[in-house]
Amino acid sequence: MPGLGKHRRPKQRPITRKLAFAGTGGAALALPLISATTAGAAVTQPAAMPAVKTAALPAALPAVKPAVEKAALPLTYSVTVGDTLSKIAVEHAVSGGWQALYEANRTAIGSDPAIIRPGLKLSIGAAAKAAAAKATAVQAAAAVKPATTYANNLDGWIRQSLDIMARHGIPGSYNGIHRNVMRESSGNPLAINNWDSNAAAGIPSKGLLQVIDPTFRAYHVPGTSLDSYDPVANITAACNYAAARYGSIDNVNGAY
Numbered sequence: 001m002p003g004l005g006k007h008r009r010p011k012q013r014p015i016t017r018k019l020a021f022a023g024t025g026g027a028a029l030a031l032p033l034i035s036a037t038t039a040g041a042a043v044t045q046p047a048a049m050p051a052v053k054t055a056a057l058p059a060a061l062p063a064v065k066p067a068v069e070k071a072a073l074p075l076t077y078s079v080t081v082g083d084t085l086s087k088i089a090v091e092h093a094v095s096g097g098w099q100a101l102y103e104a105n106r107t108a109i110g111s112d113p114a115i116i117r118p119g120l121k122l123s124i125g126a127a128a129k130a131a132a133a134k135a136t137a138v139q140a141a142a143a144v145k146p147a148t149t150y151a152n153n154l155d156g157w158i159r160q161s162l163d164i165m166a167r168h169g170i171p172g173s174y175n176g177i178h179r180n181v182m183r184e185s186s187g188n189p190l191a192i193n194n195w196d197s198n199a200a201a202g203i204p205s206k207g208l209l210q211v212i213d214p215t216f217r218a219y220h221v222p223g224t225s226l227d228s229y230d231p232v233a234n235i236t237a238a239c240n241y242a243a244a245r246y247g248s249i250d251n252v253n254g255a256y
Contacts, residue, residue, distance in 0.1 A: 075125035081118050085109075092124050103134070154178070154187045157208070157231035164236050168221055172239045176250030177209075181235070183254075184210040189231040207234035215241055 077088060085098035094101050102113040105122045109115070116122075148163065150156035158177050165172055185191035185208050193205040203212045206228050216228040219240040224233035242249040242256060 075123060077122045077124045079116050079118050079120040079122060083116060083118075085113055085116060088122065088124065094124055154181065154208075154231075157189075157235060160232050161235040161239065164221060164223060164232070165239055168240075170221070170236070170240050170243050171248040171250070172243070173248075173250050176248065176252070177235060177239065180238075180249060180252055181208045184208065189234070190229060207231070207238075209234055209238035211238045211241070219244070 077092065079088075085101050088094070089096075089098040089101045096103075098113070101122065101124060102109060104124075108120060108122065150160040158174055158181070161177065162172065162174060164170075181187055184205075187208065189208050191207065191210065193199055193210060196205070198205055198212050203214060205212050206216075208231055211228060211234055213228055216234070216237045219237045220226065220233070221236045221240055224230065224236050226233070228234055228237075239249045242252050246252055246256065
C-alpha cells in the first residue's frame with residue numbers, strides 16, 4: 001500500500017523504441033528508430049510533374065514566288081503582206097487603235113495611213129502608248145474649251161450673231177452685217193422708225209437692222225432673246241430673213 005500523504009505518481013507509458021543493429025566489426029551500434037506513430041507521418045514526396053509536351057513548330061512556309069509579270073508588248077513590228085494598221089493594232093492590243101499606231105509612226109508611214117510597205121518597222125510599244133495618251137489629252141482639252149465671251153458693243157454683237165448663225169447654217173459675213181447695220185440704225189440697238197408705212201400700219205421697224213415684229217417672230221432663231229430690241233437676236237433674225245429672201249445679208253445693199 002502506498003504511504004499516507006503520498007500521491008501515486010502515474011506511470012508513464014514508455015516510448016516504444018525499436019533498435020536496429022548495425023554491424024561495425026565486432027561491436028554493434030544500436031540506432032533508435034522512432035515509430036511513425038509517435039514521431040509523426042513520414043514526409044510525402046511531391047508527385048512528379050507531368051512532362052510538358054512541346055508543340056512541334058510548323059515547317060517553314062515555302063517562299064512566295066512573285067507573280068509572273070505580263071509579257072510586255074514588243075517594241076517594234078515588221079509589216080508583212082496584207083497587213084493594215086487596223087489589223088496590227090487589234091492583234092497587238094495597241095491602246096488608241098490604228099490612229100495611235102499611225103500617230104506614233106507617221107514619219108515612217110507618210111501622209112497616207114492606208115499604205116504601209118512590207119518590211120516596214122512600226123513602233124507598237126511605248127511610243128504607241130505615248131501617242132495614244134497625247135491624242136486623249138488633245139481630245140480632253142478640246143472638250144473643255146472655255147466658252148467664248150463677247151464684248152457688249154457692236155463688234156461683239158456681230159461676232160456673237162455670226163457664231164449662232166454658223167451653228168444654224170445661216171450665211172453672212174461680218175462686213176455684210178456691219179454695212180447694213182450702219183445704214184439702217186447707225187449702230188443704235190434702240191433705233192425705231194415711226195414715220196414709214198410700217199409705222200403707219202402699227203408695226204414700226206426696230207433695232208440694229210430695223211426688223212418689224214412679224215418678221216422678227218417668223219425668223220427668230222432659237223437660243224436668242226425674244227426681245228426684238230436685243231442686238232444679237234435682232235441681227236440673227238434679220239440675217240435669217242435675208243438668207244431666205246436674198247440668199248445672204250451680204251446681198252442686201254438697201255431697204256429690204
